[in-house]
Structures are given as structure tokens and as C-alpha cells.
Ligand code: AMP
Ligand code: ZN
Ligand code: FE
């Protein structure tokens with residue numbers, strides 16, 4: 001006799017759409033989430049909420065619960081720190097302003113990167129970046145480098161030119177962790193420290209644990225079990241929420257599958273209110 005199938009609530013809270021550096025449109029992400037048996041999803045594009053509010057309606061008609069989300073780029077003493085925002089008001093003026101600020105910061109930074117590439121003998125027309133809707137950054141430049149045959153893979157583009165400290169790298173204007181958390185809170189959202197195990201400096205980790213985050217991302221695709229335990233313990237000690245997601249990008253980063261990390265209904269609901 002076969003066991004009755006109980007539908008377990010799983011919500012993936014970290015993925016990227018074509019409005020940043022993912023290869024699936026928001027609608028395709030909703031469809032894929034349902035195919036994989038997920039009950040909830042949050043699309044967390046880099047520095048933009050452009051997928052919303054339209055995708056809310058689509059998800060609703062399809063029967064998938066959707067939580068507003070974003071992954072904001074911030075810095076602490078020049079080290080990049082990614083901050084997830086959830087359950088915020090998508091009409092928030094403060095968050096809208098921060099996203100516009102990122103847009104301008106990125107336009108300038110992309111031009112600087114293209115200029116550095118041109119000095120290395122690699123000519124890329126800035127107009128080629130114009131077609132991107134939403135956020136445009138290093139992954140898009142990496143793509144052009146590949147298309148034009150300068151590199152054989154996205155990874156090679158980062159390793160040779162675009163990665164931190166490489167010849168065409170530019171950090172652009174830095175936006176602080178403090179300002180980012182404050183903005184998410186002004187928008188009535190929860191501020192979560194994204195993939196904390198990827199922070200390189202222990203001094204940055206120490207400082208982040210003193211910041212007014214609401215939680216950290218303790219479940220993340222391909223995080224080692226030993227790391228996961230450390231972060232779950234730290235979150236519990238601080239009384240922080242523990243979130244999870246795959247950081248799915250589709251073809252842009254094929255290693256992580258949608259739904260490979262997730263949260264239960266209780267966490268999903270606490271982030272929604
Ligand atoms: P940006 O926000 O423009 O600085 O680009 C950062 C994004 O580039 C990250 O979110 C990653 O998805 C991607 N990225 C960063 N480093 C690498 C790498 N070494 N290989 C491939 N993708 C990378
Ligand atoms: Zn990304
Ligand atoms: Fe990130």
C-alpha cells in the first residue's frame with residue numbers, strides 16, 4: 001500500500017529573474033516553482049523590485065503564495081555585503097529612492113568597467129547594455145565578453161577581468177549596510193543578512209552580528225552542513241529569524257536548483273506580516 005502523499009509547505013525565498021541576472025522571467029519562475037511543488041516564492045532581484053507588483057497577480061491566479069523580496073548590494077568597510085529585504089511595501093518611497101540610486105550607481109560603474117576594458121584593448125559598445133530591463137551589472141558585461149569571444153565562460157570573465165581586484169573591476173559608489181537596513185525598515189520590511197558564510201573577513205562578520213538585522217539566511221544551496229550549523233546557532237543566540245533560499249539564477253548559474261533551499265510556512269508567514 002502506498003503512503004498518502006502529504007503536501008509539505010516549502011517556499012524558496014531567494015531567486016533572480018530577467019529583471020537582474022537570472023535567465024527566467026518572473027512568470028517562468030512562478031511556473032517552475034509550481035512544477036517543483038513549492039507553495040511559496042520570493043523573487044529577490046539585485047537592487048530592483050521591477051518584477052512586482054505584476055507578478056503578484058500572476059502568482060495568485062496560479063495558486064502560488066508570493067512574498068515581496070529584493071537583494072540589495074551594500075558594503076561594510078569596502079567589503080560587499082548582500083542584504084535581503086522581505087515583506088516590504090512595494091510602493092515605499094524610501095525603497096524606490098534607494099533602487100533609483102542603485103540604478104544611477106550601476107550606470108556609472110558599468111561605464112567605468114567598460115572604460116577599463118577598453119584600456120585593455122577590449123571594445124564593448126555601452127549601448128549593448130541598454131536593452132537590459134531592471135538591474136544591469138557585471139554578469140551582463142561577462143555575457144558580452146563571452147559573446148564576443150574574449151572569454152570562453154562567465155567564470156573566465158570574472159577570473160580574468162571582472163572579479164574583485166581584477167584589471168577591469170570597479171566597486172562603484174558604496175552604499176552602507178546601515179542605510180540599507182534602515183531603508184528596508186522604512187518600507188516596513190524585514191532585513192536579512194544574505195548568504196553570511198560568503199563574507200570573507202571575520203571583522204565584517206563580527207560587525208554584521210551587531211547590526212539591527214531581523215534575521216540571516218541560514219539555509220542556502222550548497223552551504224556546508226558544518227557552516228549551516230554555525231549560522232543557525234548564531235541566529236538562535238540572537239533571536240533572529242532564519243530564512244532560506246536557493247539563489248537560483250537559471251542558466252546564468254546552473255549549479256543551484258530552484259527549491260534546493262527553502263523555509264516552512266511559519267517563517268514565510270512571519271516575513272509576510
Ligand atoms: P554586480 O552586482 O554587478 O557586482 O554583480 C554581482 C553578481 O555577479 C553576483 O550576484 C553574482 O551573481 C555574479 N558573480 C560574482 N562573482 C562571480 C564569479 N566569480 N563568477 C560568476 N558570477 C559571479
Ligand atoms: Zn546574481
Ligand atoms: Fe548575493
Ligand code: FE
Pocket residue numbers: 014016071247
Ligand atoms: Fe542572490
